[in-house]
Amino acid sequence: MADFDDISAQPQGDAPAGEALLPAWEGRAILLVDLDAFFASVEQLDHPGWRGKPVIVGGDPDKRGVVSTASYEARQYGVHSAMPSSQAKRLCPDAIWTKGRFDRYREMSNAIMETLHKETPFVQQVSIDEAFLDVTPNEVNREHPILVAQRIQRRVEELGVTCSVGVGTSKTVAKIASDMDKPRGLTAVFPGTEREFLSPLPVRTLSGIGAAAERKLKSAGIETLGDLADAGEERLVRLFGKNGRTMHIRASGGDDAPVEEDDEVKSVSNETSFAVDLVERDDIEAAINAMAAKVGRRLRRKGLAGHTLTLKLRFDDRSVRSAQRRLDAETDDDLAFTPLLFDLLDEIWRPGIPVRLVGVAISGFEREPATQEHLFELPEDAPTADQPKLSEEKRTKLLKATDKLKDRFGETAIRFGHEIKSAKKTTGSAAKNPADYK
Template sequence: MDRTYGHTEHDVPAQQHGPASQDARSENTIDTPEDEPTALPPWTGPAILLVDLDAFFASVEQLDHPGWRGKPVIVGGDPAKRGVVSTASYEARPYGVRSAMPSSQAARLCPDAIWTHGHYGRYREMSKTIMDILLDESPRIQQVSIDEAFLDISPTPHAPEHPILIAQRIQRRVAELGVTCSIGLGTTKTIAKIASDMDKPQGLTIVYPGREKDFLSPLPIRTMSGIGPAAERELIAHGIHTLGDLAKADESLMHRIFGKNAEMILARANGGDTTPVSDDDPVKSVSNEMSFAEDLSTDTEVDGAIATMAAKVGRRLRKKGMRGHTVGLKMRFSDRSIRSVQKRLERATDDDLAFTPLLRRMAREIWEPGIPVRLIGVAVTGFEDDEPEQKTLFDVAEEAPSGEDVKPLIADDAKRGGLLEATDRVKDRFGESAVQFGHELSMKNRTTGSGSKNASDYK
């Protein structure tokens, strides 16, 4: 059902799931349920929409398995192996199942659910098809995850079509693929993002220009991105409960809570976010992490897991043509505490066979054999000052871990590079599991089976 904010004289007719008539009677008309064309109020200025695919992973599974349609479906890790829920279908949500919930809890809440570990290649394929639909509508697209993207559809003299008609056409075209999306339409990315969450599934929420404050003012402060639990607690302690309260908050208080981000938060609360839709935001981190069905506690187990994560990160770096100057390691222990460490390299790299030994050494700075490890994550960052030539990889000077020099798994640079190139080619042709090192095989059956929408690249 369409929701429209900001009309005083003309209301956009509410239509079930928002499909617009595509006849040629007018470029800015919409058909009512009685099939009578009604003029849309004009849209002036920016028009930004956020397309959010509804319960995407679960929806694709229901599309591919007709017998699962109308039934609770959970995509996630094994309930008996510390898995987590990646996505739950809308049929599972009335039971209280939600994303990021422990699979064991979800299984108790919805014992009759259909479970699957997921088919991420299939999800990426469907995501690309949908992103191509968005590109048909506008070249100004910013994909923020596998199931979300911003699109700038601002009317221009050369492209005057009303943004509402474009949004409705996108919904119809996505629905024809067998999945659905919810869309928020407004004048800024902040408005579009918040609006997209207002009416799910397959909702279209429209905030007309000039009505941003009316839309934002009554909403809880946590509705807006950038406000986490700690900031929420402090704001509430000062009597700030809604975005309307936040928009009028004292600037000194905002600077104390949000620091350098205070002005951005205030601008968003006042509906004045001017961040453009951009498809060239730099990737800040390429990373991967793994949760284990049973805790790791030995050198061999931890070193194998580190090498497996490093191999995935190196592979992704090479596919993107990126090299980073900083490697990071994160560990979560059985008591759920987390420790991390990072080291800056003298030379940027994408060579996991070279930085794996350094990661293993870094692990000894935050962990000792015998301490149970629940999760390990590896990241590479520092792309902004990447260099075109890669020489000695670990000239890390005083930042290197103490002890003997850290040496690559294969000493000869040419042999190491040749091996990585060969394995990349095999994987490109036959899939990621076509060739694996021994440490990867040793970890194959030790994970929880959980997946993630954004397992590798963060912006």
């Protein structure tokens, strides 16, 4: 592992002197670009008075909210992502709080991703604030990967935020390296040093190993990635099935997964938690309507239509239930599939049961562009909550018109009554789902 901050002061963009200070790089070169405290950094960029102060982007501390992102000033108090907002407020009572402006974050993310694509066509965005790049030297471009990473850092900073970069021979190594030095860090793991870099790290460092897997590994005497690599593939397969093989490969530094320009989207979903449990059916239907509207819009933005509809509920005892329906024809029309969600509601909810979270998803996408037929034999006059009865043609025109207005003026430019009603009851928290920001 090496830190190259000392070289970054030199003009490496065109300077061979900078490259002369670097060890040669042979083989694959993968970067993981991770935007530092991204949501909070954008807020500090747009609000100069907030710079240098603790800023927390997240849900209401008094309404079961969670922290989406905390600035590094707030992190000094122990605040971190996914922490309950109430706890964050106790740790950092003087923080500046904001619920976030996700259209603005997406705008900035898109500008940064455009910058990354200027470096290489092999870019895989994995979330709104992270992307892998393949910058392997070749016969056409022999530029050292470290110099590419440093130029990316400068260009991102010119846009007003900063990033940390991990450089390695695989996605696994690059991802772990990117977390080693934040903010504005650049950590490189040179070819042949992967095992040395990975071995002392705790097993939880490896992507895909959560709390349950960590407990299982520790009970088997496996605590570091070096232990994991030494455990052998057969033993890990006995413990974890086919995932054991993946663990062994990654812990050994042998991950050869390619940087894919676009991950195949498996589902488009949206869910939200509520500050006060929903008990009345009208309120739950309004929430379903609001989630369905967001899913429909994201489907149309991506040019996707799916066959499988899912409704998810979390109750006040934190138990979760879901119901699915396979549709006869693919759809991206939330005005049409919302009534079917109400049918699914009857399968998993009974009057009087408090609901804490509502989620809606569409999956089962065709590989070729979908052709929408008459949707599930739905009657043309089927009503949806507070929306008027519309024919398929009128629904299509309405959706196109609202999409156009939201594209131009923002997501809140026009909203149905159910969306306003539901928004007033939410915690204000949001997740960094990659599918939601592309």
